[in-house]
Amino acid sequence: MLFLDDEYTLExxxxxxxxxxxxxxxxxxxxxxxxxxxxxxxxLDRIWQMEEPVGS
Structure with missing residues (x-):
């Protein structure tokens, strides 16, 4: 398995x-x-850290 970061692809x-x-x-x-x-x-803190929070 290979993660291709620049293409958002998993090989x-x-x-x-x-x-x-x-x-x-x-x-x-x-x-x-x-x-x-x-x-x-x-x-949410790790992946969406730069975005504004949305409601629960």
Whole structure:
């Protein structure tokens, strides 16, 4: 498995899968921290850190 950051693509033996930027960022983050659990707030802080908060 290979993450292609500039294309938001995951290269797999069966083919490539392209993601939207936030989908890619979330998948890559979770892969890098596999085995850990995160709260919604932690994910929002890590992946959506530069955006304005939205309602609950």
């Amino acid at each position: 797999l033996p069966v083919g490539n899968v392209q993601f939207l930027p936030k989908e890619y960022a979330l998948l890559h983050f979770l892969y890098q921290h596999r085995g850990r659990c995160f709260t919604r707030e932690e994910l």
